[in-house]
Amino acid sequence: MIEFQDLQKAFDGKPVLQGLSLKVRDAETVVIIGYSGTGKSVALKHIVGLLHPDAGDVIVDGQAVSTLDRDGLTELRRGIGYVFQFAALFDSLTVADNVALGLKRRGLDDEEIEERVLEALALVDLSGSGDRMPAELSGGMRKRVGIARAIALRPRYILYDEPTTGLDPVTSAVIDRLMVRTREHLGVTGVVVTHDMRSAYTIGDRIAMLFEGRIRQVGSVAEIQRTEDPVVRQFIEGRAE
């Protein structure tokens, strides 16, 4: 289980997270929605210790992330797959090497690494693209490689940072289907950060809206769709006022 406990973070004196509290139960997918710049990605980065909180903490499987030393963080990260907003593929490595990199770190033998790379690329419909370089891929393909890199690790948790941002509607739907398929095949717990409501409704078991540094409302997809909270309503309907 992942639990945000009164998480607070400011950058250059400007508060971003102001007491974020949220529980993500095992095997569910929670989607965090919210306006751009409200700290959704910042919250996600606290889960893997890429950022250190000013106050509060994130508890993953009973461990307070901010108290872990580097070895502890390394151990924690072995169980978490992270899909970055712009995929963050290593430019100098082929697609297959990108997917294999995390597996090498886990000390698997070459045969198993190759097997897992092929399996992960097949799951994201990129079989046969292993030898291509990231620069040769479209935005959607890069995101799929990012997902393959995360799922090849067979993690307990997968964190998705804006997985459909900047993609056309059809490619977004492909990514959504892929995330659902990943959850069904691997039974992983997921945290997804997005402001794409169609994607949120498709992949989320629960949706939480982050507003002014705190969770404004959290509930099932149906509950969020029926909400009477004016801030949440305006956001999910995409109204200017």
Place this chain on the structure above:
Amino acid sequence: MIESIGRRSISAIEEVGRVGYFLRDMARGLRDVGTWGGLVLLQMRRVGVDSLPVALFIAAFTGVVLALQASYTFTGAVPLYFVGTLVGKTMMLELGPVLAGLALAGRVGASMAAELGTMKVTEQVDALETLAYDPQSYLVVPRVIAGTLMFPVIVAFAVATGITTGWLTSLVLLDLSTPDFLKGLKLFYVFKDVWFGLLKSATFGFTITLVGCIEGLSTRGGAEGVGRSTTRAVVYSAILILVLDAFLAVVLL
């Protein structure tokens, strides 16, 4: 005025602290031999083999100029075979390491700062961390080790090239025979000339790659940030090379 001096002093102290923390983290990264061990050779090729043509080009013309200027200065007053002495000593002790260092600060330091800076702003460094790698072990340690090991090799070739072109210039343009050039070359030669030059080169290699990595990994912002880091890496490396050059001369000569 006082406020400005105070601000700059604090900023300088913070910078020293930042370098200190970076060195501590790099020392921690050294423990993970399994990660950096396999990457050092690749970096040695990139730092060493790929930089060699630039260093040799500079050294070749430096050798020519040194021979001509020595002969111009010595005319009538000092025996001409001292051209060999001046070319050899100057190339080994000073111009070989320093000119190669300055040139490679531009080539190697800038390329490392730009590469790591781009990785930083495109979240590739964060991605490495989430894959349970220590960026120090994966990115910094192999580059710094490669720089420290390969710079002396590059400089050794550069010095040999400079002396060779100095000798050819003496032979063709100065009417100095090969035995006379060699006589001058050997005249005040001591083994310290070689190790001092190579030690200096290793120090420059360490400094240039370290500064490139520090600036690259502290990049903020987008393309503009990468540009700023790259410029800073070249400027700081060049300044540090000249300061270290003077420091090592004072301490070791």
